[in-house]
Amino acid sequence: MIVYSDEQILKGVLRHDNLILQYIYKQFYYKISYFVKKNQGNEDDASDVFQEAIIVIYRKLKENDLVFQKSSFAGYLFSVCRFIWLKQLEKRRIERKKLNETLPFQENLYDENLVELVDKNERYGLYQKHFATLSTDCQKLMQLFFEKVSLREIAKIMGYKSEKYAKTRKYKCKEILIKRIKQDTEFKKILEDDT
Amino acid sequence: MTPNVNYFEQIEDYCQELLSNHVKLQFETELKLDAELRGEVKLRMEVQSAIAENDVISLKEKLKKVTSQSKASNSKNDSFELLNKFSDIQEIDEELSPEDLINLYDSMPKVHVHQHEITINENTHQFYKEQNKTINNSESEDVNDIDFEEFEGLEEAILEKDILSFRQTLNQVAKSMEPQFSVEEIDDFLNYELAEIELVNFEKELSNNRNLKEEVQLHNELEKAIKEKEIISLRNQILQIIKSETSWNVSENDIENFIDGELNDSLLDGFKAELQVNSDLMAEVELRRQINEIIGENDIRELRAELKDAKKLAEVNKVRNLIPISNSKFYKFLQTSVAIVLFLIGVGGVINSGYLSVDKTYDKFFESPTWSAERSVSADITLLQKAQGAFMTDDYAGVVEMKKLAPVATSNNPVFQFYAGASLQKLNNFEEAIADYTLVINHADNLFVEEAEWYRSLCYMKLGNKLQAKQELLAVINRNGYFKQDAKAVLRRLKFMPE
Incomplete structure (x- = not known):
């Protein structure tokens, strides 16, 4: 079996390389899954934690903010996963003292920067989840708006009769999205955490 | 003031x-x-x-x-x-x-x-x-004139002053919680589209109103989140991998060797360590062990399979029947007879072992297609009819020859290509058969695609190309069509076939 170096893995994550992602999954997932299951989680929780940890690493890489000095990719991944799961446990009001430490982790990685990034990732993930539940029409329309495409162009692309209608429709779509986000209990928990 | x-x-x-x-x-x-x-x-x-x-x-x-x-x-x-x-x-x-x-x-x-x-x-x-x-109003209402006996519970309801007042309070609270600025206004503010006076008012409110601040922040973050197309796609990609990939870090050979007790000492420790914590791997090892046990029961399994096949064959012939209804009794008899004969042949086959060999599997699952005229399309009818005649009289070499000599328009007909492929397969010319089936599959807009995929998978298997055969069989299974069960059965056998 091929063994990839940390550098190859990071480059692979950055370019969404399917082979590298599969490698990471096969190599590390079962350990993460074991940790989560040993600490009051289930298979779905484990896959969520794994997924979000990779996204957090990707965000770090994009910001050019990931250098391994004393750590390795595996160590970093496990530490991020552990941190994300601890946060979930806190949200679920589950006692932290009873934690089964089956993953090797590095406490020094838990800096303010990581905390902020995980929080941001959580919020953005929630928004993106609800965005995906909108009709394709709404999704496309909102993306065009945010990409600063002109109203005239948007009306043309979407087949609307006027620019005004495009704008009104966009407000409607956004209103639905915001309503759904606000109704989400996860969002309420995030707000509670912030205050 | x-x-x-x-x-x-x-x-x-x-x-x-x-x-x-x-x-x-x-x-x-x-x-x-x-x-x-x-x-x-x-x-x-x-x-x-x-x-x-x-x-x-x-x-x-x-x-x-x-x-x-x-x-x-x-x-x-x-x-x-x-x-x-x-x-x-x-x-x-x-x-x-x-x-x-x-x-x-x-x-x-x-x-x-x-x-x-x-x-x-x-x-x-x-x-x-x-x-x-x-509260005052409810107090001042003269309730004495109402005949409360007619409305059971009405008096009680009216006298629930605390509930009435609480409901009013809740309404007022709900009203006061409604956002003061619409999505449209916040959007206009973020896009610098507010008029000067409105902008001043908005900014004034923004500096004092925490809720509005949070609302504006939500709008801002939402825009950024939606723009993160690459993260949305990465998340989907990871999800897909989680769904489709096995989560263990050992090869199939290692699992088989472990079950057979033949895993190298150098790999054994790692394997055992993963097996202890990886529940998916545990389940896979257990499944494979059970399959091995079942395969050991050759006679029972073969008999069950042959019974199933005989039943299926009878049903298939019903569907493909091109004989007019008036003759159906005779053909039903014929079908049943064929099914019985096949069944007897099958039972006889149980005696022979070699269940997992390529040849046995191929012979078991390869059934030559019948040329049904109603599936043909116009083109050069005369030549197609001739080819059909040849195919039905088992003159497979004749069909191949006719295709070679046919004008391009006719030889490019997917019907002709499919039966030419079937003829070549019958003649054990698997490579050329694959070429013809590929033409049919690539054409895509015809009725033979699934069958072409199925027969092509058998050709690959016969040629010893397990990987291609496996991919082809998966495609057939995904179509969820007539050959799905057969494809699954062959796929299972492929896994345990010797290299």
Whole structure:
């Protein structure tokens, strides 16, 4: 079996390389899954934690903010996963003292920067989840708006009769999205955490 | 509420009518424009008239009213119960000079009452007042005339004052929680599309209103989150991997070797370590062990499979039957006979082993297609008819020859290509058969695609190309069509076939 170096893995994550992602999954997932299951989680929780940890690493890489000095990719991944799961446990009001430490982790990685990034990732993930539940029409329309495409162009692309209608429709779509986000209990928990 | 210092003197003079005509005119113009000033003048005048005893009587009446109301309704008034303690104050019966009044009364309660009158139009006050009104109204309603026996529980419901009042409160709270700015306004603010006055108002509100700040932040973050297309796609990609990939870090060979007790010592420790914590791997090892046990029961499994195949064959022939209905009894008999013969052959086959060999699997699952005329399409009918005749009389070489000699338009016909492929397969020319089947599959817009995939997978298997065969079989399974079960069976056998 091929063994990839940390550098190859990071480059692979950055370019969404399917082979590298599969490698990471096969190599590390079962350990993460074991940790989560040993600490009051289930298979779905484990896959969520794994997924979000990779996204957090990707965000770090994009910001050019990931250098391994004393750590390795595996160590970093496990530490991020552990941190994300601890946060979930806190949200679920589950006692932290009873934690089964089956993953090797590095406490020094838990800096303010990581905390902020995980929080941001959580919020953005929630928004993106609800965005995906909108009709394709709404999704496309909102993306065009945010990409600063002109109203005239948007009306043309979407087949609307006027620019005004495009704008009104966009407000409607956004209103639905915001309503759904606000109704989400996860969002309420995030707000509670912030205050 | 703090008046301009410059006006202090003028207010005083104005109240005492000491201003000259010209200054008075100017002051009144200012008064019309400045609500704050108006309020201040009004207050001064009222204080002045109170000091001049004009208002003492009316103030006393007000106090009396307040005292009696607070006794009756137990602090349900408009002034936030602030006047309650006035009931303790001894009422004034005798006439007092302004000096006495000032000495007797603290001027603050008077000013306070006055301020309540001013603020009576404010929201909070209105909210309190409305609640109060509801309670008073419900109290004042004459419920004696209603025949409550006709409406069971109505009396009880009406008398649930606390619930009624609570419901009102909830309504008011809900109203006050509604966002003050619409999505449209916030969007316009973020896109710099608000008019100047609206922008000033918005920014003023934004600096004081925490809810609005959070709302604007949500809008901002939402925009950024939606723009993160690459993260959305990465998340989907990971999800797909989780769904489709096995989560163990060992090869299939390692699992097989582990089950057979043949795994190298160098790999064994790692394997065992993963097996302890990886529940998916545990399940896979267990499944494979069970499959091995089942495969050991050759006779029972073969018999079961042959029975199933015989039944299926009879059903297939029903579907593919091209014989007119008048002859159906005869053909049913024929089908049943064929099924019985096949069944007997199958049972005979149980005696022979070699279940997992390529040849056995191929022979078991390869059934030559029948050329059904109704599936053909126009093109060169004569040549196609000739080819059909040849195929039905097992002249496979003839079909291949005819295709070679046919004009391009006819030889490119997917019907011709498919049966040419089937003929080549019959002649054990698997490579050329694959080429013809590929043409049919790539054409895509015809009725033979699934069959072509199925027969092509068998060709690959016969050629020993397990990987291609596996991919082809997966495609057939995904189509969820007629060959799905057979494809699954072959796929299972492929896994355990020797290299």
